[in-house]
Amino acid sequence: MATVGKPSFLPDRYDDVSHDRRYVGTRRSARSSLSLFAPIGIALGAVIVLVVGGMWFVDRSDDYLALDEAQLPVISGDVSDSADSDGAIEEPVVIEEEPVAEEVVPVEDPTVIDTEGLTLTILNGTATAGLAARANERLSVIGWPEATATNADSTDVKQSVVAYSEAADEAIALGIAQTLGVGADSVVQTSAYPGARITIVLGADYLDTAST
Structure with missing residues (x-):
């Protein structure tokens, strides 16, 4: 009689096989607990390979995907209006930025420049006598x-x-204006006074320091 709780089999040729083997015909020994982690290890390995490969691809392709904004045309107007009556598409309008004018620094100290050939004229535009001389x-x-x-x-x-x-005398004109207490908005470029490179016309707003 077979032992209770244990399966019984008829004697066969596999009964003499060593029990050290893991697989014996249809009779298999119990799996190791480590074998349960094999699929997880394979999955983690695949993820690592994909991540590393993706990072390498992005690093290699970054230079090719970058766009130079300076080379992009600026299109103005409605896209729907870009086609003429014949259906032809007009060329996009590229708006060029105007150059920014450099700030002119007034020459307040005449000893730092070459004043040879510099001519000045001072005109008294008021009724105050001797204003131009002062x-x-x-x-x-x-x-x-x-x-x-x-x-x-x-x-x-x-x-x-x-x-x-x-235009080369603008800095000189600004410096002279500052010395005389004339505002920078009163400095103008004009050919109305051909008698000298710099012409100062004194008006009612000029502060005569000698009379104060």
């Missing part, structure tokens, strides 16, 4: 060349003007 003294005392000081054609000039004709 303004000339304010400039010459710090090193500016002697100016031709005279009266303007009008004595009711409201706002003083410092005029220059050549």
Whole structure:
């Protein structure tokens, strides 16, 4: 009689096989507990390979995917209006940015530049006598060349003007305006005064320091 609780089999040729083998015909020994982690290990290995491969691909293709914004055209207007009556698509309009003008630094100290050939004219546009001569003294005392000081054609000039004709003299005109207390908005480039490179017209807004 077979032992209770244990399966019984008829004797066969597999009964003499060594029990050290893991697989014996249809009779198999119990699996090791480590074999349960084999699928997990394989899955983790596959994930690592995919991640590393993806990072390598992105690193290699980054230079090819980058776009240079400076080379992208700027298109203005409605896209629907870009086609003419014949159905042809017009070329996109590229808007060019205007260059930013560099700030001009006023020359306040005439000794730092070459003033040879620099001519100045000071015109008194008010009824105050000697105004142009005193303004000339304010400039010459710090090193500016002697100016031709005279009266303007009008004595009711409201706002003083410092005029220059050549763009290269803008910094000089700004420096002279600062010395005389004239605002930078009164410095203008014009060919209306051909008698000198810099022409100062003193108006009612000019502060005569000698009279204060």
